[in-house]
Amino acid sequence: MAASNQVMKMWQTTSRYPGGKLLFSKVVSRKAPFFKSVNAQIEELQPNYAKLRIKKRRAVENHIGTVHVIAICNMLEMAMGVCAEASIPAGLRWIPKGMQVDYTAKAGTDIIGIAEINPDAWKPGDLDVKITALDTQGVEVVKGTIRLWISEKK
Template identity: 60%
Template sequence: MGDLFMSDHQSVNPILSLYQRFQRYPFGSRLFSWVFSRKAPYFANIKPLVTQLQPNYCELKFNKRKAVQNHIGTVHVIAICNGMEMAMGGLAEATIPKHLRWIPKGMQVDYTAKSTGKHIRVVAETSPEQWQPGDLPVKVTAYRDDGTVVVQGHILLYVSEKPTKA
């Protein structure tokens, strides 16, 4: 039932439809990322590139550059958390069943290694059975170029039924 629902949902989901439409064009991922990062303008400060978007999964990357570095020359963890929140938002919008809504409730992250390298890759993941009313922890992980995890944690969402329209 979950797979049937997700494939049905995927065909009508606005964010997935937009993502898939953009993929048909040169630089489609870059254009989609620019449009999506305007949904919450602070996402734009990391200049993200959404590389994969599907129900229960979103991946993006951004380059290490002066604007996202800290005083020791590594990518600042707040910039990484910004990427984590964007990946979570993409996943949530691409996954949430039509009768539900979500809002972030909190974030818990652990810094596990220095964020050296030229790029940071951020992944947000859930499983279909998690999408029920109540608290939903979205797993978020950030990797440097060599595959080392630099930040990992969860963004807690509160999922609830949409109110019925009178």
């Protein structure tokens, strides 16, 4: 199953070592360079689950000094992408189809982003990935879904 795919193998190898999670996060950001803008670090990765963190710093703040929601959405898209890559069954492929988010509170601290996929949902057609962003006190600041289109590899 997905636990034996290349992304999971790389995560399991690198995350064991000091600095390994940061190194893995940098590799993911090189694969999709726009992710570099938020400097997210992957903290946990399992099949159908990813947890990332971005630090509150000037580069991701808005005019009122909170973490800009677009930076949060960028981190959540990275969480979804690494989660999907680590989870997708052999013979399938995915592409994002849309994102729907609700801003539920101000994001005044570092932000944790979580992507979760129902393991039974991996089949051709639409697949909704649940995304959530929390501040360091556990307050939900963004919630939503990213819809993927799943198809068979040709």
